[in-house]
Amino acid sequence: MTSVALILLGAGESSRFRDSAQCYSANLTTPLPATKLPKKQWLRLNEIPLWLQVAQNLHTAYTFSHCLLSAKASEIPYMQKYLSAFGLNFTLTSGGKTRQESLQNAINTLENLGGAEYVFVSDIARCNIPQDLSHRVLQELGHYDCVVPFLKLQDTIAYTDSNSALHYLKRENLKIIQTPQLSKLNVLKNALLKGEFTDESSAIYANGGTIGFVVGALEAKKLTFIEDLQDLQLPSPSKRTLVGSGSDIHALKAGNGIILGGIAIPCDLELIAHSDGDVCLHALCDGILGAIGAGDIGEWFPDNDMTYKGADSKDLLQKVVEFAYEVGYNILQADITIFAQKPKISPYKVAMESQIAQLLGIPHFKVNVKATTTEKLGFVGKGEGILTQATVVLEYFNWKTYHKGRI
Numbered sequence: 569m570t571s572v573a574l575i576l577l578g579a580g581e582s583s584r585f586r587d588s589a590q591c592y593s594a595n596l597t598t599p600l601p602a603t604k605l606p607k608k609q610w611l612r613l614n615e616i617p618l619w620l621q622v623a624q625n626l627h628t629a630y631t632f633s634h635c636l637l638s639a640k641a642s643e644i645p646y647m648q649k650y651l652s653a654f655g656l657n658f659t660l661t662s663g664g665k666t667r668q669e670s671l672q673n674a675i676n677t678l679e680n681l682g683g684a685e686y687v688f689v690s691d692i693a694r695c696n697i698p699q700d701l702s703h704r705v706l707q708e709l710g711h712y713d714c715v716v717p718f719l720k721l722q723d724t725i726a727y728t729d730s731n732s733a734l735h736y737l738k739r740e741n742l743k744i745i746q747t748p749q750l751s752k753l754n755v756l757k758n759a760l761l762k763g764e765f766t767d768e769s770s771a772i773y774a775n776g777g778t779i780g781f782v783v784g785a786l787e788a789k790k791l792t793f794i795e796d797l798q799d800l801q802l803p804s805p806s807k808r809t810l811v812g813s814g815s816d817i818h819a820l821k822a823g824n825g826i827i828l829g830g831i832a833i834p835c836d837l838e839l840i841a842h843s844d845g846d847v848c849l850h851a852l853c854d855g856i857l858g859a860i861g862a863g864d865i866g867e868w869f870p871d872n873d874m875t876y877k878g879a880d881s882k883d884l885l886q887k888v889v890e891f892a893y894e895v896g897y898n899i900l901q902a903d904i905t906i907f908a909q910k911p912k913i914s915p916y917k918v919a920m921e922s923q924i925a926q927l928l929g930i931p932h933f934k935v936n937v938k939a940t941t942t943e944k945l946g947f948v949g950k951g952e953g954i955l956t957q958a959t960v961v962l963e964y965f966n967w968k969t970y971h972k973g974r975i
Contacts, residue, residue: 570709571633572750573684574626578619578692579638579663579670582607588793604929605965608791609692610896612805612964617896618791619692620650623658626690626748629702633684636677638663638670646862646895667691671768672760675753687756689768690748693791696800697748704782705750712780714772715750718743719784745769746784752777797967805964809900812859812960816850819953828906828913828954829920829937830882830927835911839954842871846881847956848904848920848937849927853888855960860897885927892962893929900961901934907955913939 585608609619619637627635639647641662651658661677663670671689678684686709690697701717708715721739728734751768755777765771773779789799820826823838829848839845853865869876869884876884892899902924906913917937925932 569631570686571684572630572686572688572706572709573634573636573678573753574630574632575671575674575678575687575689576619576623576626576635576637576658576692577663577667577670577674577689578609578622579640580607580609580667580693581640582609584792585794588795604893604898606896606967607894610894611797611802611967612896613803615806615808615964616654617650618695618802619647620654620656622690622692622695622697623651623656624654625697625699626688626702627656627658629699630688630706632688634659634678634681636661636674638674642891643895645867649861666764667766668760668764668771675757675760678753684753686750687753687768688748688750691790694747694788695791696802697788698785701746701785701788702748705748708780708782709750713752713755713777714769715780715782716769717746717748717784717788718781719746719786720744743781744784746788746790794967804968805896805966807966808964810859810897810962812855812857812962813958814851814854814856814858814865814960815955815957816847816854816865817953817955818845818847826911826954827881828916828956829904830923831916831919833911833913833916837911843869843876843879843884844881847954848906848958849881849885849924851904851956851958852902852924852928852960853885855902855958856888856892856899856962859960859962860892860895862891862895882923882927889928893965896965897962898965899928899930900963901930901936902928902958902960903936903938904956904958905938905940907940907942907957909941909944 586605589605611618613621623637635658637658638661644660647660659677661674664673705715705717721742725737725739725742726734745767749768751772755772756768759771759775762775769779789796791800818839818841820837820839822836825832825834826837826839827844827846850865857863917939920937921935922932925935
């Protein structure tokens, strides 16, 4: 049996999608900042991300020798949890700066796994591929160097050249190229070394390979801009809320002040830590990561990594917050309790709430900071350390109401 490997490409930053969503948002009563918009591959269909549905759909189209998924390096551990939960045996590969670089990285990984004769390549953005389209492509296995699905154009096409002259094209000669595309691996690998290309067929054709065409599918429209969601008829995101809890503790020593909730508090103490020791923001990081199931702060910012020596915890929290928004969540509110015998926290609570609200991208009234002593009991009561506990509430980003302008 001819060996065919599946390669899915989903490492992009979704810049065009997020830019179009931000432009759309600017016309709404409550505009949404770009930093709170998810990447399109992480839009939720019920509770699962878009990329997972595409992977589930395509991997059943054929008995593939290997299944590979190209992803942003920082998202790979999180994606692996979804793949494991749904029993999908995909090898995750780090994406590059371009689609072609991501594809080349995946091909290199495939060869380390034993290779294949053909690769069946598609993009996560092509998120609604009918099974019969995949079968039409795969039925041409062995007949061409590359098999491509296409659509005919129905409209008249014209363009203006550099001299402002108008030219009309014969629409019967034009094709809208889609994916998935089936390519002979050794031909594709060599072709990709010869230049920059937007898909497999253009690379192979430019280097003398044979191209076969099959009828594509209107349903297989590529998700590029937020308005494309209106045509794709995808399931709605879940309305379930998610709750995460986090805690952190650091010892105290004599010093020149501490930082809590991103606010400098003058005192004769100092928190002993690898970073700036902001136990409040560290607990918030763990609360967010806990709610979305993305590990803990120790995995994200290990205390044996000198990159984070003396790090500003506001920067650490911002990375966690951006990740949560990128992978399809909204942060709704946060509640923090600080256990400290000294220094006195109460005078700084409002400033801390304001700073945290800014970092989380939510209104001040949705952040609450409480401070309490332990009545001189335990290590906190003895002034040996500070403990913080945080509870964070999130929801799935509701793209369905957003693109209809009802946010």
